[in-house]
Amino acid sequence: MGKMDIPYVEKDGILYPLLTFPADMELSAVGKYGLLWLSYMKENHKGRFRTLTRLGCVNRTAHKVNEEAYECWM
Known part of the structure; x- marks a missing residue:
């Protein structure tokens, strides 16, 4: 299982x-x-999408996909 990159704050x-x-x-x-x-x-990949959303990685991955697509076409 991957590491969760979610920031935490400690209270009590x-x-x-x-x-x-x-x-x-x-x-x-x-x-x-x-x-x-x-x-x-x-x-097409509902389970994987839900996992990325839960881990807080979906936006970061979408940005990465967008950047890689532009690099391929430029």
Whole structure:
């Protein structure tokens, strides 16, 4: 199983996850190919998409897909 990259804050000796998106990682900013990848994953790989969402990796992965697609076509 992969490492979870979720930041935590400690209150009263208990770690609570910070489940907010950074401003630069908004879903609308993933680009054309990132959005296409998101649609494809939602329709064809639902389990994997849910896992990436739970782990907080879906936006980061969509950004990476978009960047790689532009690198291939440039």
